Amino acid sequence: MRILLLGGTTEARALAERLSGHEVISSLAGRVREPVLPEGEVRVGGFGGAAGLAAWLRAERIDALVDATHPFASTITANAHAAAREVGVRHLVLRRPGFPLRPEYDVVPDAHAAASAIPAGARVFLTVGRQQVSAFVHADAWFLVRAIDAPTVLPPRHVMLLERGPFQMDDEVELMQRHRINLLVTKNSGGDATSPKLNAARALGVDVVMIDRPPLPEGVEAVDGVEAVLARLGQSG
Ligand code: NAP
Numbered sequence: 001m002r003i004l005l006l007g008g009t010t011e012a013r014a015l016a017e018r019l020s021g022h023e024v025i026s027s028l029a030g031r032v033r034e035p036v037l038p039e040g041e042v043r044v045g046g047f048g049g050a051a052g053l054a055a056w057l058r059a060e061r062i063d064a065l066v067d068a069t070h071p072f073a074s075t076i077t078a079n080a081h082a083a084a085r086e087v088g089v090r091h092l093v094l095r096r097p098g099f100p101l102r103p104e105y106d107v108v109p110d111a112h113a114a115a116s117a118i119p120a121g122a123r124v125f126l127t128v129g130r131q132q133v134s135a136f137v138h139a140d141a142w143f144l145v146r147a148i149d150a151p152t153v154l155p156p157r158h159v160m161l162l163e164r165g166p167f168q169m170d171d172e173v174e175l176m177q178r179h180r181i182n183l184l185v186t187k188n189s190g191g192d193a194t195s196p197k198l199n200a201a202r203a204l205g206v207d208v209v210m211i212d213r214p215p216l217p218e219g220v221e222a223v224d225g226v227e228a229v230l231a232r233l234g235q236s237g
Helices: 010-018 049-059 074-087 111-116 130-136 169-178 196-204 226-235
Strands: 002-006 023-028 041-044 064-067 090-094 106-108 123-127 142-147 158-162 183-187 207-211
Touching: 002 010, 010 023, 010 090, 010 226, 049 074, 064 074, 064 226, 074 090, 090 226, 106 111, 111 130, 111 207, 123 130, 123 196, 130 142, 169 196, 183 196, 196 207
Parallel strands: 002 023, 002 064, 023 041, 064 090, 106 207, 123 142, 123 183, 142 158, 183 207
Antiparallel strands: none
16 A cells, blocks of 8 residues: 555654555654654655645555554644545544543643743743744743743743653652742643653642643544554555
8 A cells, every 4th residue: 555644753654664565655743853864765845734645645546544643633633634534435443542631730721821820939840842832922920931942931939851751750750859940831732742741740749730622533543552553554555
């Protein structure tokens, strides 16, 4: 099969490796300055919306489109759904499970709601990705901001940490203690690479504001891991 694999995640890289018996083209948006590249052929950059992606699928004679993008990358996921329908190619979404939710978490629908949920004077560990930091510029709080690349807009009182996971629980505990963090604000991205911050928050009694995932487009076929993608693609021959 000729497969377009929409990536930018750990799972997409694992999948690219496991699909080596097929002709796989991995696609990255080009957001990260020095991305970790998957095995095999890679293209970088947007397609030009759903219509652009549909045209690309036709031109490249793609048989199956696997969307293994980040759970918060909702625009490309909607576009992939629409384009696959239009062209009539097999379409599958790999969506990793979310973080286990605890009753004490303050679950909010988006970054602006998360910013509103921050009490005045809080010392916040902010791990929402570079693109969402701008929602927090007016919050009356101090921020430890962690992202892979530096955000263009930052809250006035902050320390910036440019780091890429996986992270370890001991290091997360030490980091939060050193900066006297009393609130963790994060997206419900899921994944082992970034979950230790939640265990550290629990161990230290640090409150958690969790931004909920955007919903998947209605009617998409979604599975939660690499093995399940392989099984479904195997079934479709
Ligand atoms: P998004 O808001 O859903 O997409 C915005 C636009 O970026 C899309 O319309 C598309 O442009 C382009 N795009 C996104 N993913 C692409 C891909 N894999 N290949 C080609 N073009 C892509 O996406 P995002 O949240 O900015 O995420 C961008 C990339 O970073 C994704 O690959 C995602 O897996 C990865 N990522 C995102 C997050 C996050 O928190 N959002 C975290 C980690 C990794 P056109 O309309 O021109 O096609």
